[in-house]
Amino acid sequence: MGFNALSVYIMWNYHEVAKGKFDYTTENKNLALFLQLAQKYGFYVLIRPGPYVCAEWDFGGLPARLLNINGIKLRANNAIYLAEVREYFASLVPILSPYLAVNSGPIVLLQI
Secondary structure: OOOOEEEEEOOHHHHEEEOOEEOOOOHHHOHHHHHHHHHHOOOEEEEEOOOOOOOOOHHHHOOHHHHHOOOOOOOOOOHHHHHHHHHHHHHHHHHHHHHEHHHOOOEEEEOO
């Protein structure tokens, strides 16, 4: 059918197995392998890591543990929330960077 691009969510609450502990390598959580396969088969990737990704996924992809943090305001310009988001994004940078188009990878767009 001529499709050449994949639009892919990364669910924060799926990959953070405990506070600050991220799993991007086991079974169907293997993000690098997915990107390698996309590149192998000639697909462009539009990667969408959130932090909030969609209403169809449990809590929009946010970890439920965030509800237990005093003073946090979700999906807002809130220092506590933004610190949590920075930690999540920092876990993704080493995985996604090698696959960016500027590095000859398949990722041509990153939507936050």
